[in-house]
Amino acid sequence: MAEEQTNGFKSGSNLEKMLRSGNFTVTGELGPPQGADPKEIAHKAGFLKGVVEAVNITDNQTAIVRMSSIGSAVLTMAAGVEPTVQMTCRDRNRLAIQSDLLGAYAVGARNLLCLTGDHQCFGNHPTAKNVHDLDSIQLIRMVKNMRDEGIFECGDAIKGEVPRFLIGAAINPFADPFDYRPYRLAKKVAAGVDFVQTQLIYDMPRFREFMKRVVDMGLHEKVYILAGIGPIKSVGAARYMRDKVPGMIVQDVYVERMQASIANIPKEDKAGRRDAQQNEGIKMCIEQIQELREIEGVAGVHIMAIEWEEAVRPIVEGAGLLPRPQV
Secondary structure, eight states: OTTGGGTTOSSOOHHHHHHHHTOOEEEEEEOOOSSOOHHHHHHHHHHHTTTOSEEEEOSSGGGOOOSOHHHHHHHHHHTTOOEEEEEESSSOOHHHHHHHHHHHHHTTOOEEEEEOOOOGGGSSOTTSOOOOSSOHHHHHHHHHHHHHTOBOTTSOBOOSSOOOOEEEEEEOTTSSSGGGHHHHHHHHHHHTOOEEEEEEOBOHHHHHHHHHHHHHTTGGGTSEEEEEEOOOOOHHHHHHHHHHOTTOOBOHHHHHHHHHTTTTSOTTOHHHHHHHHHHHHHHHHHHHHHHHTTSTTEEEEEEOOTTOGGGHHHHHHHTTOOSOOOO
16 A cells, blocks of 8 residues: 555665665664754754765664754755664654654655663663563554554554654674574564664674674565664774674774774874874775675665764775666
8 A cells, every 4th residue: 555655665664665676775864962952953064064865863863862854854854865774673663753753754754763762770761660561663653554454453443644764773793692684684584674784893704794694594685784883983982882782793803993993103103193093994994895795685874973973985986886876
């Protein structure tokens, strides 16, 4: 029903068209501000326009209060960039989620990323009550039923326009137990996900093994997989991700390369050390894209340049992916 009303597409979004075309797809990420200034969204979107097919609008990332993902998506569209609205289960029950989905579709959003959400203990309101009425897999199924069956979670028919989203989700190929990771992806595919974006990849051999298992299961033919990458800004950031961030594996080579980039620069030259580290971080990202393009089943990359949106263009350009194809 939905595909018939969108010329054969599930949502008709630019992201969906690019994925279906078979072109190597690029998405980005935009973190809304911790305030109400709309100009900050327009400023960040300016770095991403014409560089990515769509940009994720995060939903109170790391459980820190920010401008709403739907409100930010409206501002992003006004700046000429297609958004992917993130929706977490942490803060809303099924009534609020479905209401927000209707509103997001009404204002023009066509891509959705379904997430459980970071626990509130990591954010700036650690004593807030979470909701978790649904988990991410149940959310995927609910959104699919709204789109394809035209029904709410309770079974009632949606009256009038049906929200037709391209449904996305996140996967972490590096979490334990590793052997379970492809089956976790399979559960999201069975629930109805259309595309997935992975955790940041700083262990390429492990990701290759994950993708081999995914291909062996035939999952790459049922879902578009966007490999998550992100430029490292400093040796300190590399060490922190390696030593402190749960669910992430960072090989020592990334820390060593960041350290080597400033080995011959005096500590007094802070600007020189900053630029050298940032240049190395961008260079490593470009190399990752070149590797990922050779891995079977990888449909594109999701670039998470957190609070560093200006790094996305040199990464995409350096990887030979500009100008972006028109579909």
